[in-house]
Amino acid sequence: MILAGIVYFAVCALVVLLGAVGVVASRDPIRSAVSLLASILGVAGLYLKLSAEFLAAIQVIVYAGAVVVLFVFVIMLLGPDAGSRVEPSRARPSRVVGAVVAAAVALAAVLLLLPRDHGLTSFGEVPAGFGGIEAVGGHLFTRALLPFELATALLIAAVVGAIALSRGRGVIPKAPPPPVNPTARMFGGPVHPRDAGRPLGEEGMR
Amino acid sequence: MTWWSTLFAVSPLVVVALGALLLMLAEALGRPAPAADGAVVTDVGSGRAGELGIGSAVVLFAGGVFALSLWMVGPEALPGAEGLAPYFIVDRFSAFFGVMLCLGGGLSALLGGGYLDEHGIDRSEFFPLLLWATLGAMALAGAGDLLTLFVALETMSIGVYAMVGLRRNGRAIEAALKYFLLGGFAGALTLFGAALLYGATGHTDLAGIGASVGTIGQPGSTVPAGLVLVAMALVVSGLLFKVAAVPFHMWTPDAYEGAPTPATTFMAVAVKCAAFAILLRVLFGAFADERVASWGTGWPPVLAVLAVATMTVGNLIAGRQESVKRMLAYSSIAHAGYALLGVVAAMRSGMGQASVLFYLLAYTVSTVGAFGALILCGRRGAEAVSYEDLAGIGRRHPVVALAFSLFLVSLAGIPATAGFFGKLGVFLAAIDAELYVLAVVGLLNSFLGAYYYLRVLVYMYMREPSPNAPRAVPMRSGQVGVAIAVAALLVVWWGLFPLSIGADVTAAGSAPMAR
Numbered sequence: 237m238i239l240a241g242i243v244y245f246a247v248c249a250l251v252v253l254l255g256a257v258g259v260v261a262s263r264d265p266i267r268s269a270v271s272l273l274a275s276i277l278g279v280a281g282l283y284l285k286l287s288a289e290f291l292a293a294i295q296v297i298v299y300a301g302a303v304v305v306l307f308v309f310v311i312m313l314l315g316p317d318a319g320s321r322v323e324p325s326r327a328r329p330s331r332v333v334g335a336v337v338a339a340a341v342a343l344a345a346v347l348l349l350l351p352r353d354h355g356l357t358s359f360g361e362v363p364a365g366f367g368g369i370e371a372v373g374g375h376l377f378t379r380a381l382l383p384f385e386l387a388t389a390l391l392i393a394a395v396v397g398a399i400a401l402s403r404g405r406g407v408i409p410k411a412p413p414p415p416v417n418p419t420a421r422m423f424g425g426p427v428h429p430r431d432a433g434r435p436l437g438e439e440g441m442r
Numbered sequence: 443m444t445w446w447s448t449l450f451a452v453s454p455l456v457v458v459a460l461g462a463l464l465l466m467l468a469e470a471l472g473r474p475a476p477a478a479d480g481a482v483v484t485d486v487g488s489g490r491a492g493e494l495g496i497g498s499a500v501v502l503f504a505g506g507v508f509a510l511s512l513w514m515v516g517p518e519a520l521p522g523a524e525g526l527a528p529y530f531i532v533d534r535f536s537a538f539f540g541v542m543l544c545l546g547g548g549l550s551a552l553l554g555g556g557y558l559d560e561h562g563i564d565r566s567e568f569f570p571l572l573l574w575a576t577l578g579a580m581a582l583a584g585a586g587d588l589l590t591l592f593v594a595l596e597t598m599s600i601g602v603y604a605m606v607g608l609r610r611n612g613r614a615i616e617a618a619l620k621y622f623l624l625g626g627f628a629g630a631l632t633l634f635g636a637a638l639l640y641g642a643t644g645h646t647d648l649a650g651i652g653a654s655v656g657t658i659g660q661p662g663s664t665v666p667a668g669l670v671l672v673a674m675a676l677v678v679s680g681l682l683f684k685v686a687a688v689p690f691h692m693w694t695p696d697a698y699e700g701a702p703t704p705a706t707t708f709m710a711v712a713v714k715c716a717a718f719a720i721l722l723r724v725l726f727g728a729f730a731d732e733r734v735a736s737w738g739t740g741w742p743p744v745l746a747v748l749a750v751a752t753m754t755v756g757n758l759i760a761g762r763q764e765s766v767k768r769m770l771a772y773s774s775i776a777h778a779g780y781a782l783l784g785v786v787a788a789m790r791s792g793m794g795q796a797s798v799l800f801y802l803l804a805y806t807v808s809t810v811g812a813f814g815a816l817i818l819c820g821r822r823g824a825e826a827v828s829y830e831d832l833a834g835i836g837r838r839h840p841v842v843a844l845a846f847s848l849f850l851v852s853l854a855g856i857p858a859t860a861g862f863f864g865k866l867g868v869f870l871a872a873i874d875a876e877l878y879v880l881a882v883v884g885l886l887n888s889f890l891g892a893y894y895y896l897r898v899l900v901y902m903y904m905r906e907p908s909p910n911a912p913r914a915v916p917m918r919s920g921q922v923g924v925a926i927a928v929a930a931l932l933v934v935w936w937g938l939f940p941l942s943i944g945a946d947v948t949a950a951g952s953a954p955m956a957r
Contacts, residue, residue: 348669349666349669358664359644382526382530383529383530383587383589386578386594386597387593390596390600392462393570393571393578396466396567397571400608401607401608
């Protein structure tokens, strides 16, 4: 039983890590997106192991279902050649120093964690209903109401920021936009109520 | 009947959030201001930056008034406040920061109203973003749990990322992208550290983490010390990034220079103050155990080295800048170093935290004033950025130059200004904590800093612009004028009567950091 748990954890963790490496290592953006999907599904599997069933479901629905699909949409919109083909530049001193320092810090962290023969903190048996919708919702809407509401502020700020950055610089024209194209009027009938009573003009007959 | 007292306890946040929503509605439903020729509205704003600036300043000052009344009533007396802990801690510390952040944010909003109008950056999203970011900053100052910490940190940061990139030139985009990528990375570090902390201690609230960390080394403790150490390093690194401490400062000059000046002001003031607030809460709430917070075995020596590096690097590079805006960016790095000195001193000295609070307060009003005066010195198409732009402005526009001088003198820490007592408090705390070398290094650094602040004064009063150079003509804006007047009043008031708020700062600084 315990062995099965360890094997399950190892498989999920492997999927997460390989997916994460795939995201940054692959040159094709679509492959990156699919690797991300694998990584996200692996995390959902880890949540299941932690008795967080609700969170696992949300992870699959929101991240795998919505966010990755959005990524794929954007990649498709931009076209496969949108990514810049930047050749890896040669090693500069600052990069070498950065890599060495990062490696040293990582090594120090690993050495700090390795030699002790201690387990992690034991969290004990989980109570019944732990990780279900009721438990999560109950906590979110009572004790943790303030951070929950703060998350709405975060989302609003993100939406407003995205609009502010993506909205085009432009000029609002004085005249109304030119009428719909004549072909549409000829074959598809009037497409705008305003044009319904108007006879077909010269441009429509051409 | 505790619900109303709970509501009162969070009223500063509620007021700012409701105000932000109202402002967004008003902006969305309001008609665009007619342009002079009837049609052309560039940069698709509503053309009402000035009105929105006043509106958001009113909202933020109202939030500040609520925080102030919370302070007057006393958060201890509120029965409903206890129920919010640990996610949001309502105490004198968070009320103090509520007032300070609302003041800094409100003054930045006034600067924004004048600046965006003048420079034709007619993007009214600036103001809701500023309000949401201030809300995040206020929540951050009261966070007693890693969950609130992260959500509040991101709320604050996301608003600021967008504010930095509002102006669409290459430099602003570079600044926003740099800040966003590095900031996202720092946020991820903090989150990774938070996850490890939870794994090591089984708690996400700072008080619980503190209790678990306190058991390390005692028989029967299951808390792995190495893991806690790595987690602490990750969390604190992420926070030091927001503070712009060396070596996490690389983004600062570019982001500060590329952003519209009111956004720069907000970053220098509100973001930095809130980051210091949560740094104090984390260090003295979760890692305040005797051994973890002692000079021999804990974090203080590391932080002391960073403080010295921050001060020295900031001051040395600031002296070599040709752009005044960039100089102020490096000087804000140096100021983070002085405040970090106070944080280190707080491990042993009772006045350490209070000295940090007073320092941040003095820094807030001086910095808002300095950036405001810089805004006032330029006008559309001719923004004042370099020293040359300011040449001779003292003779032609004495009032502007006088205000600028006052704020620079305060930032340099010359007596009879708020900045002097800010520095004095930090150095006294360092001496009280028996960190004499640090106090001396800080003192030497403030001489170093005086050089480049006074250089601006030299240019303003003793140089004439070269005959062919375009002369800087100050803009006219009531809002910027009001912001500068308020800041100047506070700088002089706290510079002449620092003891008038001494007791309040001490009360705020002596509150327990986690519960």
